[in-house]
Structures are given as C-alpha cells and as structure tokens.
Amino acid sequence: MDFSHIENWVFDLDNTLYPAKHDLFAQVDQRMTDFICQALNINFDEARYLQKLYLKDYGTTLAGLMQHHEMHPDAFLEFVHDVDVSVLPPSPGLSKAIDRLPGRKYIFTNGTQAHAQRVMARLGISHHFDDIFDIIKANYLPKPAVNIYTDMLNAFDLKPKTTAFFEDMPRNLKPAHDLGLTTVLIRTHELDALERSYNGDDDADHVHHTTHCLETFLTTIKFAQSAS
Numbered sequence: 001m002d003f004s005h006i007e008n009w010v011f012d013l014d015n016t017l018y019p020a021k022h023d024l025f026a027q028v029d030q031r032m033t034d035f036i037c038q039a040l041n042i043n044f045d046e047a048r049y050l051q052k053l054y055l056k057d058y059g060t061t062l063a064g065l066m067q068h069h070e071m072h073p074d075a076f077l078e079f080v081h082d083v084d085v086s087v088l089p090p091s092p093g094l095s096k097a098i099d100r101l102p103g104r105k106y107i108f109t110n111g112t113q114a115h116a117q118r119v120m121a122r123l124g125i126s127h128h129f130d131d132i133f134d135i136i137k138a139n140y141l142p143k144p145a146v147n148i149y150t151d152m153l154n155a156f157d158l159k160p161k162t163t164a165f166f167e168d169m170p171r172n173l174k175p176a177h178d179l180g181l182t183t184v185l186i187r188t189h190e191l192d193a194l195e196r197s198y199n200g201d202d203d204a205d206h207v208h209h210t211t212h213c214l215e216t217f218l219t220t221i222k223f224a225q226s227a228s
Contacts, residue, residue, distance in 0.1 A: 001209070001220060001221045001222055002221075002222050003164060003182070003221045003222060003223060004222060004223055005161065005162060005182075006103070006162060006163065006164045006182060006223075007102070007103040007104070007159075007162040007163070008103050008104045008105075008106070008156070008158045008159075008162060008163040008164070009098075009101050009103065009104070009105045009106070009163075009164050009166070010105075010106045010107075010108050010152070010158070010163060010164065010165045010166070010181075011105070011106070011107055011108070011165075011166045011167075012107075012108060012109060012143075012165075012166060012167040012168060012169075012172070012186075013107055013109040013111055013115070013116050013119060014028070014109070014111060014119075014168075015168040015186070015188050016166055016167060016168045016186045016214065017094070017107075017119065017120070017123060017125070017214065018088050018091070018119065018123060019188070019213075020168070020188035021188075022087050022088050022089075023087065024083060024085065024087055024088055024119070027083035027084065027087075028080050028081060028083055028111075029051075031079060031080040031081075031082065031083065032051050032061050032076075032080050033047045033048050033051055034047075034079075035076055035079050035080060036050055036051055036061075036065070039065075039069075039071065039076075040069065050064070054067075054068075058142070059110070059141075059142035059143060059144055059145060060110050060135070060142040062076055062077070062135070062140065062142070063140065063141070063142055066140065073135075073136075073140050077111075077112050077135070077136075081111060081112055081114065081115040083115075085118050085119055085122045086122070088119065088122045088123060090122065090123060090124045091123045091124060091125065091215070092124060093215050094123060094125060094214065094215045094218075095123070095124050095125050095128065096219075097214075097215045097218035097219045098125055098128045098218065099128060100218070100219070101218065101223075102223055104130045104156070104158075105128050105129045105130060106129060106130055106131050106132070106133065106152075106156055106158075107120070107129055107131075107132040107133065107134075108132075108133045108143070108152050108165070109132070109133070109134050109135070110134075110135050110142045110143055111134060111135060112134050112135060112136060113132045113134040113136065113137075116132050116134060117132070130156070131155075131156060133148075133151075133152040133155060133156070137151075137155070138151065138152075143167075143169075143172040143175070144169075144171050144172045144174060144175050145175075146175045146178070146179075149175045149176060149179055150179070153179070160179045160180035160181045161180050161181075163181050163182070164181065164182040164183075164184060165181045165182070165183055165184065166184045166186060166214065167183070167184070167185065167186065168185070168186045168187075168188050170185055170204060170206075170207055173185060173206050173207055174204075174206040176206075177205075177206035177207075177208070178206070182208055182209075183206060183207055183208045183209070184208065184209040184210070184211065184217065185207045185209070185210045185211070186211060186212075186214055187210050187211065187212050188212075
C-alpha cells in the first residue's frame with residue numbers, strides 16, 4: 001500500500017467513484033436497451049443481446065452501434081445519460097479522502113463530460129479534479145483501446161510511472177498496467193463466469209491492488225514523507 005511514487009491520480013467514473021449498490025449505472029444500462037429498441041425497431045430481448053455483445057466485442061455498446069449500424073453518437077450519449085443522479089448521496093467522506101491525495105486528479109471515463117460533471121457535483125467532489133477525459137475527447141474510442149490511454153496521458157502530461165489508475169472493470173486496467181501505471185480495481189462484486197469471459201479476471205497480474213471501498217482505500221494508502 002505504498003504509493004509514495006504516485007504524483008497523479010486518475011479515476012474511472014461509474015461504479016468507481018460511487019458504489020455500484022446505488023444502481024445509477026443500472027439506469028444508464030436500461031436506457032441503452034431502450035434506445036436500441038427504438039433506433040433499430042427490435043424487441044427488448046434482441047436489443048439486450050446486441051447491447052451486451054457490442055460491449056464485449058468493442059468496449060462499449062456505442063462503438064458496436066457505430067460500427068454496425070452507422071449510429072450517430074451524440075443522440076445515443078444524450079439519451080442514455082439522461083438519468084436521475086439523486087440516487088447518489090453526497091459523499092463528504094470520499095471528498096475528504098480525495099483531498100488528502102497529493103498531486104493532480106483526473107477523470108477517465110467512457111461516458112461523457114456532462115455526465116461526469118453531474119455525478120461529481122452530486123457527490124460533492126468536483127473541486128478536487130483538474131480535468132476530464134471522456135468518450136468524446138477519445139473520438140468515441142472506448143477503454144480498453146490502448147491508444148486512448150496514451151492520448152489521455154499526453155493530454156494531461158502524465159508520466160505512467162507516477163500515475164495511479166482506479167477502475168471497476170479488470171480488462172480496462174490491463175492497458176494501464178502495460179503502459180506502466182499503478183492499477184487499482186474497485187471490486188463492486190465477485191465476477192461470475194460470464195463476466196470474467198468478457199471483463200477479465202479480477203485477480204490477474206495487471207491488477208496491482210484491489211478494494212471493495214474506494215474511500216477506505218484512499219484513507220489508508222501511504223505517501224512520500226514530504227507529502228504526508
């Protein structure tokens with residue numbers, strides 16, 4: 001738990017900065033299915049199948065829709081992120097935990113900047129973060145595509161060896177590990193066989209640290225003496 005070498009902190013958004021138990025992303029998930037039903041004029045089961053297939057094969061459902069159906073991304077992103085963030089309680093404990101981290105902090109998400117800003121404002125943590133690298137800045141190329149990790153690092157002028165990345169999906173940590181970042185998995189639940197088949201193993205070598213609670217983890221890690 002020695003993070004004395006870390007100068008920059010990069011966080012995924014959904015199910016990472018807030019616990020999955022609040023089911024905010026479940027709203028996004030449902031709205032993706034609804035959008036596909038309407039856009040492709042198919043039933044719920046067919047839409048759900050395509051949604052999960054494209055997630056598995058392309059990293060996001062949107063990427064698959066763009067590839068196979070020439071879907072315009074803006075309409076999709078606006079629709080699926082029109083969710084009720086009031087299900088999230090403000091998190092002064094998380095705010096305090098993030099505040100103790102030395103150095104710069106960023107959001108790296110497959111969602112949109114607008115969605116990230118709404119979530120961060122609801123949690124009460126917006127003021128801690130320097131910038132957001134979202135799916136639009138990534139030119140709609142999602143994690144775990146390696147190129148966008150490099151683009152994110154370059155955009156924020158971050159050195160991999162001094163950067164930590166927090167994420168709830170194991171497969172999204174592998175490119176970060178391969179580039180030299182320190183990786184932390186927020187384990188929202190134990191992965192079943194189906195999830196492991198497309199999401200990766202949560203105990204793989206590219207997962208350096210694992211926690212069930214981001215707030216607790218951030219309050220217990222150690223920094224360099226000068227930053228303590």
